[in-house]
Amino acid sequence: MEQNIEKVNSDLIDNGQKVLACLESAYNHPEKYQVLSSSHGLMNRLNNPQYLPQEGCEMGVIIEEAIATIFSGYCNVSHPQYYGYISPKPLPISLIGDLLASGLNQTPGAWRAGPAATVIEAETLQWISQFIGYENSIGKVPNGIFTSGGSMANASALKLARDKILGRDLQDRGLAVSKFQPTVYMSAEGHFSIWKALDFLGLGRNCLRRIAVDENGRINLNALQEQIKQDIQVGAKPICLVGTGGTSATGSVDNLDALGSVARDYDMWFHVDAAAGGVFANLPETREYFQGINLADSVTIDPCKWLFVPFGIGCLLTKDGSELVKSFQASSHYWEELSEPDLFQMGLPGTRQWRSLGLWMAFKHLGSNGYRQLLRNTRGTVFHLAEKVQSCEQLELLQQPTLPVCCFRIGNYPKHLSIDEINRLVQRAITETGKYYITLLDWRGSSYFRVSINNFRTNTQHIDSLIDAILHQIKLLNKK
Numbered sequence: 245m246e247q248n249i250e251k252v253n254s255d256l257i258d259n260g261q262k263v264l265a266c267l268e269s270a271y272n273h274p275e276k277y278q279v280l281s282s283s284h285g286l287m288n289r290l291n292n293p294q295y296l297p298q299e300g301c302e303m304g305v306i307i308e309e310a311i312a313t314i315f316s317g318y319c320n321v322s323h324p325q326y327y328g329y330i331s332p333k334p335l336p337i338s339l340i341g342d343l344l345a346s347g348l349n350q351t352p353g354a355w356r357a358g359p360a361a362t363v364i365e366a367e368t369l370q371w372i373s374q375f376i377g378y379e380n381s382i383g384k385v386p387n388g389i390f391t392s393g394g395s396m397a398n399a400s401a402l403k404l405a406r407d408k409i410l411g412r413d414l415q416d417r418g419l420a421v422s423k424f425q426p427t428v429y430m431s432a433e434g435h436f437s438i439w440k441a442l443d444f445l446g447l448g449r450n451c452l453r454r455i456a457v458d459e460n461g462r463i464n465l466n467a468l469q470e471q472i473k474q475d476i477q478v479g480a481k482p483i484c485l486v487g488t489g490g491t492s493a494t495g496s497v498d499n500l501d502a503l504g505s506v507a508r509d510y511d512m513w514f515h516v517d518a519a520a521g522g523v524f525a526n527l528p529e530t531r532e533y534f535q536g537i538n539l540a541d542s543v544t545i546d547p548c549k550w551l552f553v554p555f556g557i558g559c560l561l562t563k564d565g566s567e568l569v570k571s572f573q574a575s576s577h578y579w580e581e582l583s584e585p586d587l588f589q590m591g592l593p594g595t596r597q598w599r600s601l602g603l604w605m606a607f608k609h610l611g612s613n614g615y616r617q618l619l620r621n622t623r624g625t626v627f628h629l630a631e632k633v634q635s636c637e638q639l640e641l642l643q644q645p646t647l648p649v650c651c652f653r654i655g656n657y658p659k660h661l662s663i664d665e666i667n668r669l670v671q672r673a674i675t676e677t678g679k680y681y682i683t684l685l686d687w688r689g690s691s692y693f694r695v696s697i698n699n700f701r702t703n704t705q706h707i708d709s710l711i712d713a714i715l716h717q718i719k720l721l722n723k724k
Protein backbone atom coordinates (compact mmCIF):
# COMPACT_ATOMS: atom_id res chain seq x y z
CA MET A 245 0.00 0.00 0.00
CA GLU A 246 2.76 2.41 1.09
CA GLN A 247 4.62 1.65 -2.16
CA ASN A 248 1.53 2.49 -4.24
CA ILE A 249 1.13 5.83 -2.55
CA GLU A 250 4.75 6.68 -3.28
CA LYS A 251 4.21 5.71 -6.90
CA VAL A 252 1.22 8.01 -7.22
CA ASN A 253 3.28 10.92 -5.90
CA SER A 254 6.23 10.32 -8.21
CA ASP A 255 3.82 9.85 -11.14
CA LEU A 256 2.51 13.31 -10.48
CA ILE A 257 5.93 14.92 -10.88
CA ASP A 258 7.11 12.87 -13.89
CA ASN A 259 3.85 13.02 -15.76
CA GLY A 260 3.16 16.57 -14.75
CA GLN A 261 6.41 17.48 -16.48
CA LYS A 262 5.18 15.85 -19.70
CA VAL A 263 2.06 17.99 -19.54
CA LEU A 264 4.06 21.14 -18.83
CA ALA A 265 6.35 20.37 -21.78
CA CYS A 266 3.29 20.05 -24.01
CA LEU A 267 1.94 23.39 -22.79
CA GLU A 268 5.32 25.06 -23.22
CA SER A 269 5.44 23.92 -26.81
CA ALA A 270 1.85 25.03 -27.53
CA TYR A 271 2.43 28.46 -25.97
CA ASN A 272 5.90 29.25 -27.23
CA HIS A 273 5.86 27.54 -30.61
CA PRO A 274 2.22 27.82 -31.72
CA GLU A 275 3.25 27.95 -35.38
CA LYS A 276 4.15 24.25 -35.12
CA TYR A 277 0.43 23.47 -35.24
CA GLN A 278 -2.28 24.47 -37.68
CA VAL A 279 -4.52 27.29 -36.52
CA LEU A 280 -7.53 25.02 -36.81
CA SER A 281 -6.90 21.34 -37.40
CA SER A 282 -9.29 19.39 -39.56
CA SER A 283 -11.35 17.14 -37.34
CA HIS A 284 -13.00 14.72 -39.78
CA GLY A 285 -11.69 11.64 -37.92
CA LEU A 286 -13.12 12.91 -34.67
CA MET A 287 -16.60 13.22 -36.17
CA ASN A 288 -16.61 9.46 -36.85
CA ARG A 289 -15.58 8.85 -33.29
CA LEU A 290 -18.41 11.04 -32.03
CA ASN A 291 -20.91 8.86 -33.84
CA ASN A 292 -19.51 5.54 -32.61
CA PRO A 293 -19.88 4.39 -29.00
CA GLN A 294 -16.67 4.26 -26.97
CA TYR A 295 -16.70 1.65 -24.24
CA LEU A 296 -15.64 2.41 -20.71
CA PRO A 297 -12.27 0.71 -20.03
CA GLN A 298 -12.55 -2.06 -17.48
CA GLU A 299 -8.89 -2.23 -16.55
CA GLY A 300 -6.61 0.61 -15.65
CA CYS A 301 -3.53 1.77 -17.51
CA GLU A 302 -0.28 3.63 -16.75
CA MET A 303 -0.66 7.37 -16.29
CA GLY A 304 2.10 8.16 -18.81
CA VAL A 305 0.36 6.18 -21.56
CA ILE A 306 -2.94 7.92 -20.91
CA ILE A 307 -1.30 11.35 -21.01
CA GLU A 308 0.25 10.57 -24.38
CA GLU A 309 -3.09 9.41 -25.72
CA ALA A 310 -4.86 12.49 -24.35
CA ILE A 311 -2.31 14.84 -25.93
CA ALA A 312 -2.47 13.04 -29.28
CA THR A 313 -6.27 13.21 -29.23
CA ILE A 314 -6.33 16.91 -28.38
CA PHE A 315 -3.96 17.80 -31.21
CA SER A 316 -6.02 15.78 -33.68
CA GLY A 317 -8.83 18.33 -33.25
CA TYR A 318 -7.10 21.38 -31.91
CA CYS A 319 -8.25 24.99 -32.02
CA ASN A 320 -4.92 26.77 -31.72
CA VAL A 321 -5.92 29.83 -29.69
CA SER A 322 -2.25 30.50 -28.87
CA HIS A 323 -1.50 31.13 -32.55
CA PRO A 324 -1.12 34.82 -33.39
CA GLN A 325 -3.18 34.26 -36.55
CA TYR A 326 -6.17 32.93 -34.61
CA TYR A 327 -8.81 35.62 -35.15
CA GLY A 328 -11.93 33.64 -34.24
CA TYR A 329 -14.41 34.18 -31.42
CA ILE A 330 -12.82 35.84 -28.43
CA SER A 331 -10.81 32.91 -27.04
CA PRO A 332 -7.46 33.97 -25.64
CA LYS A 333 -4.06 32.39 -25.36
CA PRO A 334 -4.13 32.04 -21.56
CA LEU A 335 -1.46 33.70 -19.46
CA PRO A 336 0.78 30.97 -17.97
CA ILE A 337 0.40 32.44 -14.48
CA SER A 338 -3.38 32.03 -14.66
CA LEU A 339 -3.01 28.45 -15.75
CA ILE A 340 -0.73 27.74 -12.80
CA GLY A 341 -3.31 29.33 -10.51
CA ASP A 342 -6.04 27.10 -11.93
CA LEU A 343 -3.85 24.06 -11.39
CA LEU A 344 -3.16 25.01 -7.81
CA ALA A 345 -6.82 25.69 -7.07
CA SER A 346 -8.00 22.42 -8.61
CA GLY A 347 -5.10 20.39 -7.25
CA LEU A 348 -5.77 21.41 -3.67
CA ASN A 349 -9.50 21.14 -4.32
CA GLN A 350 -10.67 24.20 -2.49
CA THR A 351 -14.09 25.66 -3.13
CA PRO A 352 -15.18 29.24 -2.51
CA GLY A 353 -18.77 27.98 -2.27
CA ALA A 354 -18.72 28.00 1.52
CA TRP A 355 -16.41 29.47 4.13
CA ARG A 356 -15.87 26.13 5.83
CA ALA A 357 -14.87 24.47 2.58
CA GLY A 358 -12.38 27.18 1.63
CA PRO A 359 -11.83 30.25 3.80
CA ALA A 360 -8.80 31.36 1.79
CA ALA A 361 -10.61 30.64 -1.48
CA THR A 362 -13.55 32.79 -0.31
CA VAL A 363 -11.28 35.70 0.57
CA ILE A 364 -9.38 35.53 -2.71
CA GLU A 365 -12.66 35.29 -4.60
CA ALA A 366 -13.89 38.49 -2.90
CA GLU A 367 -10.59 40.32 -3.50
CA THR A 368 -10.55 39.39 -7.16
CA LEU A 369 -14.10 40.72 -7.59
CA GLN A 370 -12.99 44.01 -6.04
CA TRP A 371 -10.02 44.15 -8.39
CA ILE A 372 -12.17 43.62 -11.47
CA SER A 373 -14.49 46.42 -10.32
CA GLN A 374 -11.49 48.69 -9.76
CA PHE A 375 -9.96 47.74 -13.09
CA ILE A 376 -13.07 48.67 -15.03
CA GLY A 377 -13.90 51.67 -12.81
CA TYR A 378 -17.23 50.29 -11.56
CA GLU A 379 -18.00 51.66 -8.11
CA ASN A 380 -20.02 49.60 -5.68
CA SER A 381 -21.24 49.91 -2.14
CA ILE A 382 -19.26 48.76 0.87
CA GLY A 383 -21.14 46.00 2.62
CA LYS A 384 -20.70 42.72 4.42
CA VAL A 385 -20.80 40.59 1.30
CA PRO A 386 -18.84 40.80 -1.97
CA ASN A 387 -20.40 42.93 -4.67
CA GLY A 388 -20.66 40.18 -7.20
CA ILE A 389 -20.13 36.52 -7.87
CA PHE A 390 -18.01 34.41 -10.18
CA THR A 391 -19.89 32.22 -12.63
CA SER A 392 -19.00 29.63 -15.24
CA GLY A 393 -19.16 32.29 -17.97
CA GLY A 394 -21.00 35.29 -19.37
CA SER A 395 -24.27 33.43 -19.99
CA MET A 396 -24.64 32.41 -16.35
CA ALA A 397 -23.73 35.93 -15.24
CA ASN A 398 -26.43 37.38 -17.52
CA ALA A 399 -28.98 34.83 -16.29
CA SER A 400 -28.18 35.73 -12.68
CA ALA A 401 -28.60 39.44 -13.48
CA LEU A 402 -32.03 38.81 -15.00
CA LYS A 403 -33.07 36.93 -11.89
CA LEU A 404 -32.05 39.91 -9.75
CA ALA A 405 -34.13 42.16 -12.03
CA ARG A 406 -37.13 39.83 -11.94
CA ASP A 407 -37.11 39.46 -8.15
CA LYS A 408 -36.52 43.10 -7.35
CA ILE A 409 -38.94 44.65 -9.83
CA LEU A 410 -41.75 42.09 -9.88
CA GLY A 411 -41.64 41.50 -6.13
CA ARG A 412 -40.06 38.85 -3.93
CA ASP A 413 -43.34 37.05 -3.37
CA LEU A 414 -42.72 35.57 -6.79
CA GLN A 415 -39.61 33.77 -5.51
CA ASP A 416 -41.88 31.58 -3.38
CA ARG A 417 -45.07 31.45 -5.37
CA GLY A 418 -43.78 31.48 -8.92
CA LEU A 419 -44.69 33.58 -11.94
CA ALA A 420 -48.30 32.42 -12.02
CA VAL A 421 -49.05 34.73 -9.08
CA SER A 422 -47.65 37.79 -10.83
CA LYS A 423 -50.27 40.13 -12.23
CA PHE A 424 -47.70 41.75 -14.50
CA GLN A 425 -46.66 40.99 -18.05
CA PRO A 426 -42.89 41.67 -17.79
CA THR A 427 -40.83 43.09 -20.66
CA VAL A 428 -37.06 43.24 -21.12
CA TYR A 429 -35.18 45.47 -23.59
CA MET A 430 -31.92 44.91 -25.43
CA SER A 431 -30.49 45.85 -28.82
CA ALA A 432 -30.92 43.49 -31.76
CA GLU A 433 -27.14 42.97 -31.54
CA GLY A 434 -27.26 41.91 -27.85
CA HIS A 435 -26.16 38.42 -26.93
CA PHE A 436 -28.41 35.36 -27.31
CA SER A 437 -27.70 34.33 -23.71
CA ILE A 438 -30.30 36.90 -22.65
CA TRP A 439 -33.21 35.21 -24.40
CA LYS A 440 -31.98 31.79 -23.33
CA ALA A 441 -32.01 33.04 -19.74
CA LEU A 442 -35.51 34.52 -20.08
CA ASP A 443 -36.74 31.11 -21.15
CA PHE A 444 -34.84 29.48 -18.26
CA LEU A 445 -36.30 31.89 -15.70
CA GLY A 446 -39.83 31.26 -16.88
CA LEU A 447 -40.27 34.84 -18.13
CA GLY A 448 -40.46 33.59 -21.70
CA ARG A 449 -38.46 34.61 -24.75
CA ASN A 450 -41.32 36.72 -26.07
CA CYS A 451 -40.91 39.26 -23.32
CA LEU A 452 -37.63 40.34 -24.91
CA ARG A 453 -37.83 43.43 -27.12
CA ARG A 454 -34.90 43.44 -29.50
CA ILE A 455 -34.45 47.07 -30.46
CA ALA A 456 -33.01 48.11 -33.82
CA VAL A 457 -29.42 49.38 -33.97
CA ASP A 458 -27.87 52.28 -35.88
CA GLU A 459 -25.24 51.81 -38.60
CA ASN A 460 -22.57 51.46 -35.88
CA GLY A 461 -24.35 48.60 -34.15
CA ARG A 462 -25.51 50.72 -31.18
CA ILE A 463 -29.07 50.60 -29.83
CA ASN A 464 -31.43 53.15 -31.39
CA LEU A 465 -32.63 55.25 -28.45
CA ASN A 466 -35.76 56.60 -30.14
CA ALA A 467 -36.89 53.13 -31.11
CA LEU A 468 -36.26 52.01 -27.53
CA GLN A 469 -38.36 54.79 -25.99
CA GLU A 470 -41.13 54.16 -28.52
CA GLN A 471 -41.23 50.46 -27.69
CA ILE A 472 -41.32 51.06 -23.93
CA LYS A 473 -44.21 53.51 -24.28
CA GLN A 474 -46.17 51.12 -26.48
CA ASP A 475 -45.64 48.26 -24.01
CA ILE A 476 -46.75 50.34 -21.03
CA GLN A 477 -49.84 51.43 -22.92
CA VAL A 478 -50.95 47.83 -23.28
CA GLY A 479 -50.30 47.10 -19.60
CA ALA A 480 -46.83 45.53 -19.71
CA LYS A 481 -44.29 46.05 -16.92
CA PRO A 482 -40.76 46.89 -18.12
CA ILE A 483 -38.39 45.19 -15.69
CA CYS A 484 -34.94 45.26 -17.20
CA LEU A 485 -32.91 47.20 -19.73
CA VAL A 486 -29.79 45.45 -20.98
CA GLY A 487 -27.05 47.62 -22.46
CA THR A 488 -24.32 45.91 -24.43
CA GLY A 489 -20.73 46.89 -23.68
CA GLY A 490 -19.15 45.35 -26.75
CA THR A 491 -21.33 43.33 -29.13
CA SER A 492 -20.05 39.92 -30.14
CA ALA A 493 -20.31 40.77 -33.83
CA THR A 494 -18.66 44.17 -34.20
CA GLY A 495 -17.56 45.17 -30.66
CA SER A 496 -20.04 48.08 -30.62
CA VAL A 497 -20.83 49.70 -27.29
CA ASP A 498 -24.30 51.11 -26.59
CA ASN A 499 -24.75 54.63 -25.24
CA LEU A 500 -24.77 53.46 -21.62
CA ASP A 501 -25.24 56.92 -20.18
CA ALA A 502 -28.49 57.40 -22.07
CA LEU A 503 -29.65 53.86 -21.29
CA GLY A 504 -28.98 54.43 -17.59
CA SER A 505 -31.38 57.37 -17.54
CA VAL A 506 -34.04 55.51 -19.53
CA ALA A 507 -33.84 52.65 -17.02
CA ARG A 508 -34.18 55.10 -14.14
CA ASP A 509 -37.13 56.92 -15.76
CA TYR A 510 -39.07 53.66 -16.03
CA ASP A 511 -37.88 52.05 -12.76
CA MET A 512 -36.15 49.21 -14.54
CA TRP A 513 -33.11 47.22 -13.48
CA PHE A 514 -30.18 48.36 -15.60
CA HIS A 515 -27.83 45.56 -16.55
CA VAL A 516 -24.76 46.02 -18.75
CA ASP A 517 -23.59 42.95 -20.62
CA ALA A 518 -19.93 43.88 -20.96
CA ALA A 519 -18.79 40.25 -21.10
CA ALA A 520 -16.27 40.97 -23.80
CA GLY A 521 -15.64 44.69 -23.82
CA GLY A 522 -15.96 45.72 -20.17
CA VAL A 523 -12.24 45.44 -19.49
CA PHE A 524 -11.77 48.44 -21.79
CA ALA A 525 -14.16 50.58 -19.71
CA ASN A 526 -11.43 52.33 -17.77
CA LEU A 527 -8.67 52.48 -20.36
CA PRO A 528 -8.11 56.21 -21.07
CA GLU A 529 -8.42 55.62 -24.83
CA THR A 530 -11.76 53.82 -24.61
CA ARG A 531 -13.30 55.18 -21.39
CA GLU A 532 -15.57 57.61 -23.23
CA TYR A 533 -17.42 54.74 -24.96
CA PHE A 534 -18.38 53.26 -21.60
CA GLN A 535 -19.53 56.44 -19.92
CA GLY A 536 -22.57 55.53 -17.86
CA ILE A 537 -21.46 52.02 -16.91
CA ASN A 538 -21.53 53.23 -13.33
CA LEU A 539 -25.29 53.70 -13.55
CA ALA A 540 -25.70 49.94 -13.96
CA ASP A 541 -27.21 47.83 -11.20
CA SER A 542 -25.14 44.93 -12.49
CA VAL A 543 -22.40 44.27 -15.02
CA THR A 544 -21.31 41.03 -16.70
CA ILE A 545 -17.59 40.57 -17.32
CA ASP A 546 -15.98 37.48 -18.86
CA PRO A 547 -12.33 37.33 -17.71
CA CYS A 548 -11.81 34.41 -20.09
CA LYS A 549 -11.91 36.89 -22.96
CA TRP A 550 -9.64 39.94 -22.88
CA LEU A 551 -8.24 39.22 -19.42
CA PHE A 552 -6.50 36.22 -21.00
CA VAL A 553 -7.32 33.48 -18.49
CA PRO A 554 -8.59 29.98 -19.34
CA PHE A 555 -12.26 29.32 -20.12
CA GLY A 556 -14.76 28.72 -17.37
CA ILE A 557 -14.74 32.08 -15.61
CA GLY A 558 -17.34 34.80 -15.92
CA CYS A 559 -18.55 37.21 -13.29
CA LEU A 560 -21.48 39.34 -12.35
CA LEU A 561 -20.60 42.57 -10.57
CA THR A 562 -23.38 44.25 -8.62
CA LYS A 563 -23.78 47.75 -7.19
CA ASP A 564 -25.00 46.12 -4.03
CA GLY A 565 -24.10 42.51 -3.26
CA SER A 566 -27.02 42.14 -0.85
CA GLU A 567 -29.31 41.88 -3.92
CA LEU A 568 -27.59 38.58 -4.71
CA VAL A 569 -28.21 37.35 -1.19
CA LYS A 570 -31.90 38.31 -1.38
CA SER A 571 -32.30 36.40 -4.64
CA PHE A 572 -30.21 33.30 -3.94
CA GLN A 573 -30.18 32.70 -0.19
CA ALA A 574 -30.97 29.11 0.76
CA SER A 575 -30.41 26.83 3.71
CA SER A 576 -31.02 23.37 5.02
CA HIS A 577 -31.26 21.60 8.37
CA TYR A 578 -27.81 20.12 7.85
CA TRP A 579 -26.21 23.53 7.36
CA GLU A 580 -25.21 25.18 10.60
CA GLU A 581 -25.63 28.93 10.15
CA LEU A 582 -22.61 30.73 11.56
CA SER A 583 -21.76 34.30 10.79
CA GLU A 584 -19.37 33.33 8.00
CA PRO A 585 -19.76 34.51 4.40
CA ASP A 586 -20.97 31.51 2.38
CA LEU A 587 -20.89 32.39 -1.28
CA PHE A 588 -23.31 29.62 -2.24
CA GLN A 589 -25.93 32.00 -0.77
CA MET A 590 -25.18 34.47 -3.59
CA GLY A 591 -25.57 32.38 -6.72
CA LEU A 592 -27.15 29.23 -8.10
CA PRO A 593 -24.35 26.66 -7.60
CA GLY A 594 -23.49 25.21 -4.22
CA THR A 595 -20.08 23.59 -4.45
CA ARG A 596 -18.21 25.14 -7.29
CA GLN A 597 -14.83 25.33 -8.87
CA TRP A 598 -12.44 27.94 -7.54
CA ARG A 599 -12.04 29.99 -10.67
CA SER A 600 -10.55 33.21 -9.41
CA LEU A 601 -7.10 32.14 -8.20
CA GLY A 602 -5.56 32.20 -11.69
CA LEU A 603 -6.97 35.67 -12.32
CA TRP A 604 -5.89 36.92 -8.88
CA MET A 605 -2.36 35.73 -9.65
CA ALA A 606 -2.45 37.32 -13.11
CA PHE A 607 -3.54 40.68 -11.62
CA LYS A 608 -0.65 40.47 -9.17
CA HIS A 609 1.81 39.41 -11.85
CA LEU A 610 0.95 42.08 -14.41
CA GLY A 611 -0.51 44.79 -12.25
CA SER A 612 -3.23 46.95 -13.74
CA ASN A 613 -0.60 48.76 -15.82
CA GLY A 614 0.66 45.51 -17.34
CA TYR A 615 -2.86 44.44 -18.18
CA ARG A 616 -3.58 47.82 -19.77
CA GLN A 617 -0.51 47.39 -21.93
CA LEU A 618 -1.79 44.06 -23.23
CA LEU A 619 -5.15 45.64 -24.04
CA ARG A 620 -3.38 48.50 -25.82
CA ASN A 621 -1.41 46.00 -27.91
CA THR A 622 -4.63 44.42 -29.18
CA ARG A 623 -6.14 47.80 -30.01
CA GLY A 624 -2.98 49.04 -31.72
CA THR A 625 -3.04 45.93 -33.89
CA VAL A 626 -6.71 46.32 -34.80
CA PHE A 627 -6.18 49.92 -35.90
CA HIS A 628 -3.30 48.83 -38.09
CA LEU A 629 -5.68 46.35 -39.69
CA ALA A 630 -8.38 48.99 -40.24
CA GLU A 631 -5.80 51.28 -41.90
CA LYS A 632 -4.53 48.46 -44.13
CA VAL A 633 -8.10 47.71 -45.22
CA GLN A 634 -8.74 51.34 -46.02
CA SER A 635 -5.57 51.61 -48.05
CA CYS A 636 -6.51 48.62 -50.17
CA GLU A 637 -8.89 49.40 -53.00
CA GLN A 638 -10.37 45.90 -53.16
CA LEU A 639 -11.33 45.95 -49.48
CA GLU A 640 -14.11 47.77 -47.68
CA LEU A 641 -14.25 48.53 -43.94
CA LEU A 642 -17.60 48.02 -42.22
CA GLN A 643 -16.93 50.52 -39.43
CA GLN A 644 -14.03 51.97 -37.46
CA PRO A 645 -13.22 49.53 -34.64
CA THR A 646 -14.05 50.46 -31.05
CA LEU A 647 -12.72 47.29 -29.43
CA PRO A 648 -10.17 44.89 -30.98
CA VAL A 649 -12.67 43.59 -33.55
CA CYS A 650 -12.56 44.65 -37.19
CA CYS A 651 -15.09 43.74 -39.88
CA PHE A 652 -14.43 44.24 -43.56
CA ARG A 653 -15.01 42.61 -46.90
CA ILE A 654 -13.87 42.36 -50.44
CA GLY A 655 -15.92 45.21 -51.83
CA ASN A 656 -15.37 44.89 -55.56
CA TYR A 657 -14.67 41.92 -57.75
CA PRO A 658 -14.77 41.96 -61.50
CA LYS A 659 -15.89 38.41 -62.24
CA HIS A 660 -19.29 36.71 -62.36
CA LEU A 661 -19.37 35.76 -58.65
CA SER A 662 -21.42 37.86 -56.25
CA ILE A 663 -19.60 39.88 -53.60
CA ASP A 664 -20.99 37.64 -50.85
CA GLU A 665 -19.87 34.48 -52.63
CA ILE A 666 -16.34 35.76 -53.14
CA ASN A 667 -16.10 36.74 -49.47
CA ARG A 668 -17.28 33.31 -48.39
CA LEU A 669 -14.89 31.54 -50.78
CA VAL A 670 -11.89 33.56 -49.64
CA GLN A 671 -12.69 33.04 -45.96
CA ARG A 672 -12.89 29.29 -46.52
CA ALA A 673 -9.73 29.17 -48.60
CA ILE A 674 -7.75 31.17 -46.03
CA THR A 675 -8.91 28.96 -43.18
CA GLU A 676 -8.12 25.80 -45.11
CA THR A 677 -4.46 26.81 -45.40
CA GLY A 678 -4.27 26.12 -41.64
CA LYS A 679 -2.33 29.36 -41.24
CA TYR A 680 -5.14 31.78 -40.40
CA TYR A 681 -8.56 31.61 -38.85
CA ILE A 682 -11.08 34.38 -39.48
CA THR A 683 -14.86 34.12 -39.23
CA LEU A 684 -17.72 35.40 -41.34
CA LEU A 685 -20.33 37.87 -40.23
CA ASP A 686 -23.72 38.37 -41.84
CA TRP A 687 -24.28 42.12 -41.52
CA ARG A 688 -27.65 43.32 -42.83
CA GLY A 689 -27.72 40.57 -45.43
CA SER A 690 -24.09 40.95 -46.59
CA SER A 691 -21.08 38.77 -45.76
CA TYR A 692 -18.10 40.36 -44.02
CA PHE A 693 -14.88 38.98 -42.57
CA ARG A 694 -14.76 39.29 -38.81
CA VAL A 695 -11.28 39.53 -37.34
CA SER A 696 -10.95 39.60 -33.58
CA ILE A 697 -7.54 40.28 -32.06
CA ASN A 698 -7.62 37.80 -29.23
CA ASN A 699 -3.92 37.33 -28.73
CA PHE A 700 -1.79 40.10 -27.23
CA ARG A 701 1.15 38.73 -29.26
CA THR A 702 -0.53 39.35 -32.60
CA ASN A 703 1.36 42.23 -34.19
CA THR A 704 1.36 44.36 -37.32
CA GLN A 705 3.44 41.83 -39.29
CA HIS A 706 0.84 39.15 -38.65
CA ILE A 707 -1.82 41.53 -39.92
CA ASP A 708 0.20 42.34 -43.05
CA SER A 709 0.55 38.63 -43.71
CA LEU A 710 -3.21 38.11 -43.30
CA ILE A 711 -4.02 40.90 -45.76
CA ASP A 712 -1.46 39.52 -48.24
CA ALA A 713 -3.08 36.09 -47.91
CA ILE A 714 -6.53 37.57 -48.64
CA LEU A 715 -5.25 39.46 -51.69
CA HIS A 716 -3.45 36.33 -52.89
CA GLN A 717 -6.66 34.31 -52.68
CA ILE A 718 -8.48 36.96 -54.72
CA LYS A 719 -5.79 36.69 -57.40
CA LEU A 720 -6.07 32.90 -57.46
CA LEU A 721 -9.84 33.12 -57.89
CA ASN A 722 -9.39 35.68 -60.66
CA LYS A 723 -7.24 33.21 -62.58
CA LYS A 724 -9.89 30.46 -62.49
Ligand SMILES: Cc1ncc(COP(=O)(O)O)c(C=O)c1O
Pocket residue numbers: 392393394395396398435437488490491492517518519520546558
Ligand atom coordinates in the same frame (compact mmCIF):
# COMPACT_ATOMS: atom_id res chain seq x y z
C1 LIG B 1 -21.55 40.17 -25.18
C2 LIG B 1 -21.56 38.74 -24.71
N1 LIG B 1 -22.40 38.37 -23.74
C3 LIG B 1 -22.45 37.11 -23.27
C4 LIG B 1 -21.64 36.14 -23.79
C5 LIG B 1 -21.74 34.73 -23.27
O1 LIG B 1 -20.63 34.37 -22.53
P1 LIG B 1 -20.24 32.82 -22.33
O2 LIG B 1 -19.96 32.28 -23.70
O3 LIG B 1 -19.02 32.89 -21.45
O4 LIG B 1 -21.37 32.14 -21.66
C6 LIG B 1 -20.73 36.47 -24.81
C7 LIG B 1 -19.86 35.43 -25.40
O5 LIG B 1 -19.19 35.59 -26.35
C8 LIG B 1 -20.67 37.81 -25.28
O6 LIG B 1 -19.83 38.19 -26.26
